[in-house]
Each structure stands twice: as structure tokens, then as C-alpha cells.
Amino acid sequence: MTATGTTLVIGATGTTGSRTAAQLLAAGHRVKAASRRATPVPGAEAVRFDWYAPATFDDALAEADRVYLVPPVGDPDPATVMLPFLKQARAGGVRRAVLLSSSAVPAGGPAVGAVHQVLPGLFEEWAVLRPSWFMQNFTGDHAHATTLRENGTVLTATGDGRVGFVDADDIAAVAVHALTDATAPGTDLVLTGPEALSYDDVAAVYADVTGRPVAHQRLTYEGMRDHLTRAAGIPAEFAAMLAAMDQAIAEGSEDRTTDTVERLTGRPPHDLRTVLLREGVGREQPTG
Template sequence: MILVTGASGTIGRHVVQLLRQSGQPVRAMTRARPGHAMPPGVDVVQADFEDPASLRRAVADVRAVFLLTAPATPTPDHDLALLTEARAARVGSVVKLSAIGTGERFGSATVGAWHQTAEDAVRTSDLSWTVLRPSAFASNCLHWSGAIRAGQPVSNMTGDGAQGVIDPRDIAAVAVAALTDPAHAGKTYTLTGPELLSVPDQARQLAEVIGRPVVSVDVPSTSASQQLLSSGMPPAAVEATVIGTAWARAGHNRILTEDVATVLARPPATFRDWAQRHREAFIGTP
């Protein structure tokens, strides 16, 4: 049995689907009832990272865990809680979804500090481990869909900072490889798409795909913090987001790797590939 945490989310749902397609027994962990139908044969368990008893039930009879946590306020506590129960249940291996740049110093800040703590715990957990550090998700652009359908500009917090934007399905495919093949044990993979793209680059490609203008408006770091706080984002999450976007704006995420191609024996999908699959999200009624 393989446990997938965050099984209803952007990456987790693809991991569940790919594991089932390959005939693997899968347990999908969700905090609430999944918002979409799970593939046939998936064992769905409701559990909360802050409820140790529920985590105990989730890891029972599990041999491997895909560990994805997305707390509203950045903290490694959820990773640490799951690892505690996984060790007690004698789970064999864990694949941790982290983020590109984790642990890098940027001015007086540390990029992905909470991921760094969780990565350290994974590596010293006595479980066989693999760490995945993906770049910016192509699917982040779905946040633009309402503005684009309404003919409004989209916010750009990373300026001309180019990033190796990656299709979430490629991240999931690498995760499945790591969960099912011990050859990936002890590896840290930095996962990127095949080309470096800034937000204006993505906007231009998306405009070509949907056949309507997509205009991006620069939001400097000094304004981003207030804008995010006004949206209701917790202050600690705002701080982490501003650090990450400023790091990318400064050009530190101009990174392309061959890790996806090495693991999957095929090139990663392009942003245009992703945009064409999701075209309808941007052209519907506002």
C-alpha cells in the first residue's frame, strides 16, 4: 500500500491516478471528503496532520508515503507529525515534495525555511527517502483565469525573473517513479520544465493559445506584501511568499535541469503543452 497525502490537490491527484494505472494499491489521505471522484479501487482515508490518531490509521500497513503538506501558515510540523507515525508503523520509504531553492540564503532570509527543516527530518528519519524540489508550477496560472476571462491584467510578482516552469503532471510522474523504484532512494531531484520563462513570457504564450490578449502588470515586492495581506493571507505565509518571489525576481531561479528527463526517459512537457490542455479555463464566461 502506498499512502498519498494531499491526494485531492494539484500534484496528489495525479500521483493517485498514475499509481492506480500502474496497478499499485493506493490509499488517498484527505482532510475532508475529496472534491472529485477518486479512481476505482483507491482506499480513501480522512486524516488531519494535527490529529495523531488519524495519522496512525492513515499509515497502517503502508510501505511508502508520498509526503505533500500545504499548511496555510508555513510550518514543518505537519511533515514531522506524519514522519513520527510513519516510523512507528515501520513504513519503508518516503518521497517528500519540497520546492526549488530550499535552504538558499537570500539577503537575511532563507528560501523555503520550513521545507528545509522538513527535508532534514526526512533525511534523518531512518526511512528510505527521495526529495523532489520542483520549480514554479504551470498550474499557478490558473489563478489568472478569472482576470483573463474578464479582460483584466494579471499580477506579476516576479518581474522579468525567468523560471523553469513545470507541468504538475511531470512532478507527479517523477514522484511515482520514486515511490515504486528503489533506484531513486537517497536522491534529491530539482525538477524543471524545458525552458526558462518569465511571467510576461507565459502571458504571451497563453495569449497565443487562447487567441486573446493577456497583459501582465508588475507588482513590486514593496506592494506585494500589502496586496497579499489584504487578500486575507496569514502574515507568515505572506512573508514566505514575498521572500520566494523576490528571490525569483532577482534571477536566482534561472535554473534548468535534466532530472525529469533522466527519471522519466522523456523530455518534460512545455508550458505551451500545459496551456493547450487547460485552454477552456481561460476562455469561458467571466
């Protein structure tokens, strides 16, 4: 890849896309910031992009030779809309693609796992980022963050299972490396924070940072599925998949840490307390 290439960042106003765009720009790279409303991003060329509107593909891809791919949120079968775009991107001159997936989804697995499986055959240079659960789930507008602020609770079906929660800033730092390094990783990269935490542990850290009592409310698989559908407005099929991921965590599927962030960025990943303080948790006032 050359320093004069242009990176198309899909989901440039989202959790990892906004951070990836900002870090690329700070490093002097050219960025096309794609979002459904072509929201302005200082220093980048804003462009309208919608996975479900193929008419937006041409303008988004013009002059891009790299792309950061954030799948459509909540779609249980993203390959249906992503694969036509990826084939068009390859034909149009994109040579490197970095896909955001999940530590819970291997190549050939459900949802974005189908895209992961075909990516190496579509692009000369590629990587798949498979981060664990985001620390930002406990900040901003995420459902967990909302219940923590309003009710002092975090609801899961994870039991005592532990997760290697990862900072979205660290995910973006790895994305920038994968997009701009002279040699693409050519593999999938499991990203975690420095330690695996149970949701009881998360509640304790959150309580310590905020000075407010916080509890982990344990639900069954069915209770979590129904909560996601009813309270969070998540489509039933996707809610069932998320609840199943909680159940897998309870069985130990995410109880791990990796050295990927430090190995690729040269610094250790951020811990949960650091992220909560950096993002203003503790200065917020409960709304309930």
C-alpha cells in the same frame, strides 16, 4: 520496495497528489488516498487525514509502507505537525518517504526545508521533490489563473526574472518513480520544465493560446505582499514569504532548467503551451 506495497498519498485531491495517485493506480499499485474529507478516488482506498488532527494518523498509516508527503498549505512552520507524523510512520513500518518541497527551499531552509533536513535520518529510503513553480498556477482556481481569466493580467514582483515552470503531471511522474523504483533516489530532485520563462513570456503564451490580450503587471515586494494578503486572503507571514520568493526570482534565483524529468521518466517535460491547451485554457470564457 515490492509491487504489493501500499502507498499513502497525502493530499490526494490536490494538484500533485491527485496526479500521483492516478498514475500509481494506472501502473497497478495499491493506493490509500488521504484527504481531510476522505474524498473517494476511483481504485484507491479513501482515508481521512488532517495534519492538525493526530487522531487521523493511525488509520491513514495502516498497512502503508510508502508515503507521498504534501505539507500543510500555508503553514510557515510545517515541521511542527509533520515531524510527529513522520516518526509515527517510521515506527509503523513506512520505509520510503517522498516529500514535496520547492526549488526555492533547500534542506534546512524555511518552512518545509526543516522537514527536508531531517528526512534522511528518519527513513531508509527517501527523496525530496523540489519542483519549480507549477504551470497549473495559470489554470484552474489559482490566483494567477483567476486574474488572467477575469482581468487579462498576471501580477508579480518578479520583474524580468525567469522561472523554469513545470507541469504537475511531470512532477507526479517523478514522484511515482521515486516511490516505486527498486532503489529510492536518496537525494533531492530539482524539477523544471523545458525552458525558463519570464512572466512577460507567460503572458505572451497565454495571449496566443486564448486570443485575448494579456499583460504582466509588475508590483513591488510590498505591493505583492499586500495583494496576496488582501485579495487572495493569504496569512500575512506566508504572504511575505511568497512575495520574497518573487523578489528572489527577480534577482535570478529560478533562472534554470534541469534534465531531471527526462532522466527519470524517459521523456522530455511538457512545455507551457501544451499544458494550457491540455487543461482547456482558451476554451474558457472570461468571467469579468
